[in-house]
Amino acid sequence: MVKIRAIIAEDDFRVADIHEKFLDRFEEIEVVGKALNAEQTIEILEQKKPNLLLLDVYMPDQLGSDLLPIIRQKYKHIDIIMITAATDKEILEKALRYGVEYYLIKPVKIEHFQQIIEEYLNKYHLMQTDQEINQEFIDRIFKKGTLPSAVNKETSLPKGVDDITLSKVRIVLEKSSIGLSAEQVSRQIGASRTTARRYLEYLISVQECKAEVVYGVVGRPERRYYKI
Known part of the structure; x- marks a missing residue:
């Protein structure tokens, strides 16, 4: 890091x-x-x-x-x-x-x-991403015109979910176009796999990402997360 x-x-x-x-x-x-x-x-x-x-x-x-x-x-x-x-x-x-x-x-x-x-x-962290520069991105940087849904999500975070780690997880997902496992996310944010999975599942609950089961070469199923 x-x-x-x-x-x-x-x-x-x-x-x-x-x-x-x-x-x-x-x-x-x-x-x-x-x-x-x-x-x-x-x-x-x-x-x-x-x-x-x-x-x-x-x-x-x-x-x-x-x-x-x-x-x-x-x-x-x-x-x-x-x-x-x-x-x-x-x-x-x-x-x-x-x-x-x-x-x-x-x-x-x-x-x-x-x-x-x-x-x-x-x-x-947001400025370090490769996210497309559009009005929503600008509004997030300048903290202006934030969408009501975004405000609600940030002001009602559940226990065990904090803004800083959540921001890291969002950034990691935004950088990936092929989806990531909880283990891959955990390595990139410097946290345990359990912590990464908790944040990923929270993002699913607020409809910011989705998950799909992918089967590897040996047939072992893996849950992969994608930014919506």
């Missing part, structure tokens, strides 16, 4: 440690550096070449928001999540202009933090 490399720019090392511990819950993310000020932030960006930056505004040597044009000029493809106590409208407008993914106001509730990271990961 290719991990998302993240750095945390936060002048309070205790807060930075909390953010790091939280990100460690997500196996797709690896924290590769922490910066206590703006100068260190630029240095670590240059050294580590991360995919994701958690950026504070009020740092001792320079405002994090003032780093945005510098970061966008040198590191165009990095995703930025701002986590700050700043409620200045000018700073918010600057964040929007420079493509900040999310803007979280401190103190951040852990439930909200988790929701944002899950949304970010879903979008990140």
Whole structure:
């Protein structure tokens, strides 16, 4: 699994440690550096070449928001999540202009933090697929005009089914045109076959995929799953 490399720019090392511990819950993310000020932030960006930056505004040597044009000029493809106590409208407008993914106001509730990271990961994984670019795809990326059926599915997930793993299973199915067994899916998402089968059967229940029994060369039946 290719991990998302993240750095945390936060002048309070205790807060930075909390953010790091939280990100460690997500196996797709690896924290590769922490910066206590703006100068260190630029240095670590240059050294580590991360995919994701958690950026504070009020740092001792320079405002994090003032780093945005510098970061966008040198590191165009990095995703930025701002986590700050700043409620200045000018700073918010600057964040929007420079493509900040999310803007979280401190103190951040852990439930909200988790929701944002899950949304970010879903979008990140979706962008890695070869799915055709159409309006539905665009709406999913920008979280606009989502179909009611999709909203209902996401907001009523059964126990044992989470958004992140579900997104991985969807992506694996979307990449396959010949169907996959639960074992094949399990290898690709890094989970057990039982877990993969649970998610696949859930997708059948919400009419996002179908299953067919296929007989192999030795006559052993195999249940294969296809994206609808």
